Amino acid sequence: MTGGTGGIGKATAIGLSTLGARVAITGRDEARARAAAGIARETGNSAVDVFAADMSSQAEVRRLAGELLAAYPRLDVLVNHVGGFWAHRHLTADGLEHTFALNHLAPFLLTNLLLDRLKQSTPARVVTVSSGAQAMGKIDFDDLMGEQKYSGQRAYNQSKLAKFVFTYELARRLDGTGVTATVLHPGVVRTAFGAEDSTAMMGALTFDRG
Numbered sequence: 229m230t231g232g233t234g235g236i237g238k239a240t241a242i243g244l245s246t247l248g249a250r251v252a253i254t255g256r257d258e259a260r261a262r263a264a265a266g267i268a269r270e271t272g273n274s275a276v277d278v279f280a281a282d283m284s285s286q287a288e289v290r291r292l293a294g295e296l297l298a299a300y301p302r303l304d305v306l307v308n309h310v311g312g313f314w315a316h317r318h319l320t321a322d323g324l325e326h327t328f329a330l331n332h333l334a335p336f337l338l339t340n341l342l343l344d345r346l347k348q349s350t351p352a353r354v355v356t357v358s359s360g361a362q363a364m365g366k367i368d369f370d371d372l373m374g375e376q377k378y379s380g381q382r383a384y385n386q387s388k389l390a391k392f393v394f395t396y397e398l399a400r401r402l403d404g405t406g407v408t409a410t411v412l413h414p415g416v417v418r419t420a421f422g423a424e425d426s427t428a429m430m431g432a433l434t435f436d437r438g
């Protein structure tokens with residue numbers, strides 16, 4: 229699963245690990261990601277592997293996919309968890325708007341790079357974490373990157389709707405293959421969500437300052 233160093237991802241990793249799964253987590257920073265190997269201590273399941281990648285970069289997503297394919301002859305579940313909210317417009321190393329690149333393009337690319345391995349590992353699943361905010365989303369094909377007009381909420385809603393549309397189409401294409409695709413809203417949870425560049429409202433809703 230992408231993410232897993234904190235927040236909902238770490239709780240999910242702990243849940244899967246407790247069930248006895250071998251879990252691979254990712255984070256941008258290897259030291260921070262390694263700290264999450266505390267998951268193994270907490271659950272008593274030592275099968276927790278850590279991969280470092282900044283998934284806002286498509287080269288990093290490709291490298292991560294290569295490392296995962298080399299490490300695992302089978303993949304039972306891919307959880308696309310990494311995502312976030314940024315109040316201001318930022319650009320990635322690829323020159324893309326950060327919210328769209330990280331929340332939608334990264335899981336889109338990773339899923340496609342891992343899809344053959346998932347199909348060889350049936351029954352398998354792709355689970356993608358979106359948000360109820362998708363219901364307020366509109367995909368602006370004339371301004372996907374928010375160059376003409378940007379608001380953090382608008383970019384977030386759009387990226388989360390894109391994940392929904394992607395998952396529905398993926399599920400349709402995977403019909404009969406033994407791989408399912410599911411998209412979910414995790415609820416409102418107090419995590420580090422949005423902490424890098426927040427608004428007062430987002431902070432009040434979700435920040436884990438503890």
Ligand SMILES: NC(=O)c1ccc[n+]([C@@H]2O[C@H](COP(=O)([O-])OP(=O)(O)OC[C@H]3O[C@@H](n4cnc5c(N)ncnc54)[C@H](OP(=O)(O)O)[C@@H]3O)[C@@H](O)[C@H]2O)c1
Nearest residue numbers: 231232233235236255256282283311359416417419420421
């Ligand atoms: N919290 C909520 O109320 C809520 C509500 C609806 C949907 N969601 C969705 O749930 C997911 C976020 O969960 P969360 O609330 O647990 O947030 P979080 O605590 O901020 O966790 C975000 C995770 O993503 C990783 N991450 C962030 N930027 C990254 C990047 N550029 N490359 C690789 N990894 C990166 C972080 O790892 P490092 O910092 O270690 O790199 C961390 O593991 C998102 O998809 C979010 O949209 C959350």
